[in-house]
Every structure is written in C-alpha cells, then in structure tokens.
Amino acid sequence: MRTYERFPLTDIESFSYFVVRDRGRAVAVLPVSLLRGLDPLRQLRARYPVTGEERGLLSHVWHCYDAWIPGASTPAHVAAVTGAMCDLARDLGAAWYGFVNVPAGSWLREALLAEGFPAHHIEDRYQVDLRGMTRVDDFIAGARPTGRKNYRRNGRRAADAGVRVRVAPPRDVDLAAVTALCAATSKRHGTGGYYPEELFTGFVTALGDAACVIEIHEEERLVGVAVSLRDRTRFHAWACGVHYDVGGNYSPYPLLYTTSVAQALAEGRDTLEGGRGNHVFKRRHGLTPLALDACLLPARPAR
Structure with missing residues (x-):
C-alpha cells in the first residue's frame, strides 16, 4: 500500500x-x-x-x-x-x-x-487451486483436452526454438523493457495507459521481494514477461506482455502460465491467481473463473 x-x-x-x-x-x-x-x-x-x-x-x-x-x-x-x-x-x-x-x-x-x-x-478473474498438486503436469492434466494438447505441443515447440525462461527479482531485470511489453499488450485490448512506464517501473522496483518477473527469451529477444506478486498463500500472475511475432511456431503466453504454476508450487503457495480477462484461453487451459x-x-x- x-x-x-x-x-x-x-x-x-x-x-x-x-x-x-x-x-x-x-x-x-x-x-x-x-x-x-x-x-x-x-x-x-x-x-x-x-x-x-x-x-x-x-x-x-x-x-x-x-x-x-x-x-x-x-x-x-x-x-x-x-x-x-x-x-x-x-x-x-x-x-x-x-x-x-x-x-x-x-x-x-x-x-x-x-x-x-x-x-x-x-x-x-481466474484462479488455480494448487493444493494437492506437486508438479506442473498435475496442473496441465486439469485443463480441457484442447488445452492439455496445446500446453504440451507449445512446450515442445518452444524447446525446439531454443527459448529460455528465467524467474528473477525486479532488481535483476530490465524493467523498462518489461513495462513496454506489458503496455503494448494492454494497448491491444484498449487499456494501453494501464502501465505508465515511470510509475510502473518504480512500483515494481519498490515492491522488492514481494514481486518477481518471469522472462521468456528467444535468443536475445524478450518475447514474454509476467510481473508476479506474492502474498502468504497466493502467487499472482498480475501483469503480462507477449510478442505475437515470435520466430518459432509457439506462443509465449502458455509458457508464462506453466512457469507461473511451477514457481508457485516451488514456493509452496496454495493458489495461483491468473488475473482478469482472456476468458477463452483461461477456461480452456485449466483456470477457474470467479x-x-x-x-x-x-x-x-x-x-
């Protein structure tokens, strides 16, 4: 606050x-x-x-x-x-x-x-109850059939494209690039002013260990990001941004969710908060609406 x-x-x-x-x-x-x-x-x-x-x-x-x-x-x-x-x-x-x-x-x-x-x-808003899960495959198994296939196919294609995924504290990432990607993605949905760069970078930096950043790189290019927040029981996939013109035949977006689940499980959280909007994808891919x-x-x- x-x-x-x-x-x-x-x-x-x-x-x-x-x-x-x-x-x-x-x-x-x-x-x-x-x-x-x-x-x-x-x-x-x-x-x-x-x-x-x-x-x-x-x-x-x-x-x-x-x-x-x-x-x-x-x-x-x-x-x-x-x-x-x-x-x-x-x-x-x-x-x-x-x-x-x-x-x-x-x-x-x-x-x-x-x-x-x-x-x-x-x-x-969308959630995943992580209680009883021990690995990402448990989460994938709860998706609809088309979602399960997409997660697995997308993961294979991303690996073939040499994609690198990193989870890091805000101090160790380029927050200007993170903000620009979040803002560009938000703009596609009519809310481009929701992540003002100077304020957003200051906010995420000041959160310290209450936040982390998931980065997806294709070679040296940043193609996906998620700014995630933590509380005592929940891991929040709070803000994200993706490039839609990646080199491989995959999407960074599903990777952000499987990585978020993996991180939440590693931290012992009970719930993944998956944010608002993007209803078709989230319902198909194992998230529950509220x-x-x-x-x-x-x-x-x-x-």
Missing part, C-alpha cells in the same frame, strides 16, 4: 484509510482512493449511468482485483465503513462511491446488497 501511494498507476487524487473500532480495538480497516476518472478499464459505463470520467471514491485501487474489508465480520462493520465512505465522498466532491471487484458469492457482496448497493457483474461485481452508489451532494 505504501508502494502504491508512492507510485499510483492510475490518476488518483488522494488516498484515505478507514479504521473501525469497537471499544477502542481496531476490528476492520479499508483503504480507499479518490480517482479522477473512476472507470479506467471501461467496465462501469455499460452498467452504471456514468461517462467514466467522473471522480469516484472506490475501495482500494483498480490494479487490485480482490475487494474485501480486512477484519470485517459483522454487518455493523460494513455499515460503518459504507457510511464513512458516503460522508467522505460527499466531502471530497466525488460523484460515486463504493466497491469494485467484489467476488460474487462473497459475504461482502451480500452485506453490501443489504446496505442498498446494487451489484453488477463487470469481469471475471465473477467480480461492482457495487456503487451516487454520492449525496454536499449541503
């Missing part, structure tokens, strides 16, 4: 932090951010009457795809947080406030519905 404050990857005007206390003891917390342009991924304007350029007070940040209220365990905790968000949104002049990337079926989603928030599906909702309300005007 300190790193994102130093290097905000979207146009954030200010950060705030709520702490809910019960008889002086902290029982729940929530970071929120005031965005200039509340819809940088263009996922809200089809579900809400917004242009996307409005100012919005949102739970955490768009680069985090896992909304929750740490510590919250009762409806009273959620009511305290949403009431504080409403008041702060009004004081800051935000047009909307609420939560994005709320997991469908979660306790938080139900509590927000009870507080009067709507819930609109905006995207799916629907994400936006729960937003218009802010009351200041009196």
